[in-house]
Amino acid sequence: xxxxxxxxxxxxxxxxxxxxxxxxxxxxxxxxxxxxxxxxxxxxxxxxxxxxxxxxxxxxxxxxxxxxxxxxxxxxxxxxxxxxxxxxxxxxxxxxxxxxxxxxxxxxxxxxxxxxxxxxxxxxxxxxxxxxxxxxxxxxxxxxxxxxxxxxxxxxxxxxxxxxxxxxxxxxxxxxxxxxxxxxxxxxxxxxxxxxxxxxxxxxxxxxxxxxxxxxxxxxxxxxxxxxxxxxxxxxxxxxxxxxxxxxxxxxxxxxxxxxxxxxxxxxxxxxxxxxxxxxxxxxxxxxxxxxxxxxxxxxxxxxxxxxxxxxxxxxxxxxxxxxxxxxxxxxxxxxxxxxxxxxxx
Numbered sequence: 001x002x003x004x005x006x007x008x009x010x011x012x013x014x015x016x017x018x019x020x021x022x023x024x025x026x027x028x029x030x031x032x033x034x035x036x037x038x039x040x041x042x043x044x045x046x047x048x049x050x051x052x053x054x055x056x057x058x059x060x061x062x063x064x065x066x067x068x069x070x071x072x073x074x075x076x077x078x079x080x081x082x083x084x085x086x087x088x089x090x091x092x093x094x095x096x097x098x099x100x101x102x103x104x105x106x107x108x109x110x111x112x113x114x115x116x117x118x119x120x121x122x123x124x125x126x127x128x129x130x131x132x133x134x135x136x137x138x139x140x141x142x143x144x145x146x147x148x149x150x151x152x153x154x155x156x157x158x159x160x161x162x163x164x165x166x167x168x169x170x171x172x173x174x175x176x177x178x179x180x181x182x183x184x185x186x187x188x189x190x191x192x193x194x195x196x197x198x199x200x201x202x203x204x205x206x207x208x209x210x211x212x213x214x215x216x217x218x219x220x221x222x223x224x225x226x227x228x229x230x231x232x233x234x235x236x237x238x239x240x241x242x243x244x245x246x247x248x249x250x251x252x253x254x255x256x257x258x259x260x261x262x263x264x265x266x267x268x269x270x271x272x273x274x275x276x277x278x279x280x281x282x283x284x285x286x287x288x289x290x291x292x293x294x295x296x297x298x299x300x301x302x303x304x305x306x307x308x309x310x311x312x313x314x315x316x317x318x319x320x321x322x323x324x325x326x327x328x329x330x331x332x333x334x335x336x337x338x339x340x341x342x343x344x345x346x
Contacts, residue, residue, distance in 0.1 A: 035282025035289060037337065038330035039297035042280060043304055050308030057311050064190030068259070070303035071180070071193040072097075072252040073273055074296060078204050079129075079248030080271075081278040081295040083241045085208070087221035087287030090132055090242060091147040093249040094270035095154035100125045101253030101263040102158050105167035114175035122250050128154065129246020133239040143242075151271065158265040168262040179258025193255040200248060205292040217241065222288025276323055277302050280330045301326070 051058040076093050083090055100121050107117035132150055136143045172181045180193035208214040219227035220237045228234045252270075257263050281298025283290030305322050 035334065036291065036294040036297050037282075038333045039281045039294060039301045041333065042301040042326055042330065043297065046301065046304045046308055050304075050311060053308075054311045057308060061189050062307060062311070064194075066300065066303045066307050067194040067197075068189060068191045069306060070299045071191070071197040072256045072259075073270060073277060073303070074197045074299035075200055075248050075252040075255065076270055076274040077277040077281075077295045077299050078200055078292060079245035080274040081281070081283045081290055081292070082204060082208065082217065083245045084275070084278055084283050084285070085221045085287060085290040086217050086238055086241045087224060088133075088136065088143040088238055088241065089147060089275070090129065090245045090249075091144065091271045092128070092132060092150040092154055093245060093274055094267065094272075095151045095158065096125055096128050096246055096249040097253040097256075097270055098263065098265060098267070099128075099154045099158045099253075100250035101257040102162055102167050102265060104254050105169070105257055105263060106161070108169075108173060108175065109167070114173070118175065118179075118254060121254060122247055125250020125253070126243045126247035129249070130239060130243045132246065133242030136242070137235045137238055155265075155267050162265045164265060166262055166264040167257075170261075172261055176258040176261060180255040181258050181261060191259050193259050196251070196255055200251070201292055201296055204244075208292060213237075213240075218288055220287075221284075224287075273302065273323070276327055279327055282334065 047058065056062065076097060080090060080093055103124065104117055104121040107120065108114065112120075128150070132143070132147050135141065135150075136146045139146075169176065178192070179196070180191050182192045208217060216227070216232045216237050219232050220234045224234055253263070277298040278290065278295050279285065279298070280301050281290070281294030281296070283294060283298075302323060305326065306319050309316070309318050309322065
């Protein structure tokens with residue numbers, strides 16, 4: 001597929017009824033960008049409601065806290081979202097996240113050089129993702145089933161190597177400060193982990209938006225057989241995206257260890273939260289549609305709800321219920337937008 005060819009996931013099946021000069025604009029503005037609208041609405045409503053309940057919510061300190069909370073799950077969401085765009089899922093990212101952070105903590109406690117420890121853990125996390133991809137691609141077993149199995153496996157491994165006890169550091173190591181513990185100022189609630197999230201977002205935005213590989217990803221998820229027929233290496237794309245997903249899960253685990261200086265082997269449930277963030281940001285559950293911008297907005301929307309509920313003094317378990325409601329509302333909004341656009345074009 002040529003680098004300047006239209007992206008499958010960004011064009012409408014009806015775009016051909018318009019003059020060719022307008023097709024790229026129509027596909028990009030009316031179909032591609034509107035997918036983030038649900039997340040924008042969720043953020044606007046969240047800020048309106050929680051600012052009304054607590055004026056202190058609308059401050060830079062609160063926003064810095066939201067970005068810090070969003071950094072780890074947002075990093076996972078980028079990997080999960082890219083994989084979803086190519087038509088697959090990875091339910092093991094939460095266990096990969098936890099196991100990677102535990103291994104990093106054990107290596108650092110064993111006085112292994114910091115750089116070698118981080119590189120080893122990221123490589124291991126990427127290999128876990130690659131293993132998921134190989135099983136899925138070679139056996140043709142749905143990735144939902146494959147990664148459900150590896151979710152339990154790596155969760156069990158995390159419990160086994162720790163004996164069920166958390167890995168903690170009393171004093172921060174320099175590498176932990178670099179990964180997530182340091183802040184721009186003593187009064188700031190924004191941690192450096194948010195900067196790592198931003199770096200990942202820029203890298204994968206460029207990959208999806210500006211490269212031939214981005215075309216392949218959208219083609220693989222949107223029109224798999226058509227993409228295969230014109231020479232797109234569909235299986236290779238999926239393997240790479242599984243590896244990316246695993247690597248970013250490992251990076252997120254390292255960021256949380258750096259920020260919290262502790263990691264528990266108990267299951268985190270981050271895999272569903274990452275998928276929820278991607279869906280809220282407009283990533284299709286069926287592949288072929290999604291943007292890094294949407295993944296970021298979706299993550300910020302859910303993190304805003306979490307922080308807002310805490311600021312309002314609501315019980316922590318309300319967050320799960322709110323997330324469920326938000327997902328349903330966003331899916332309804334996107335469905336209605338699909339119908340409105342289809343009607344307008346017709």
